[in-house]
Amino acid sequence: VAGPNGIYFIMTDARGERSFIYRRAGSAAAQLSPADIDAGWLAQARAVLLSGITQAISSTAQAAVAAAAQVRGPLMCHDPNVRPALWSLRGGIGAARAAFEEVAPRMNWLMPSYPADC
Secondary structure (H helix, E strand, O other): OOOOOOEEEEEEOOOOOEEEEEEOOOOOHHHOOHHHOOHHHHHOOOEEEEEHHHHHHOHHHHHHHHHHHOOOOOEEEEEOOOOHHHHHHHOOHHHHHHHHHHHHHHOOEEOOOOOOOO
16 A cells, blocks of 8 residues: 555553654555455455554445454454544544454454543
8 A cells, every 4th residue: 555654652661651653644554545455365364463542543444344354264363442532523423333343243352452532
């Protein structure tokens, strides 16, 4: 997919608490679409990890995650990685819930991030 890579910085304070800076607007990941999902290639994988961050960054990326979740064969894992601030741009926590429910039936493993920002 054409476009720049996203970039993420993670900082920890003296107590080990994390803070993040992201640049993902207009990134290649935000431009993913179902047309970018090669079901045959994914079906050969032993496991596929899908991310709620990808679902949150654009409607086409959300559709790409949904398409990947439908591939039969690999172990499917999902990290919802709910970020309310990111979802606020796309319909809020209700939209995040709907995106999760779209892929949840096909997941073998749920791998939620901790601590959650919800």
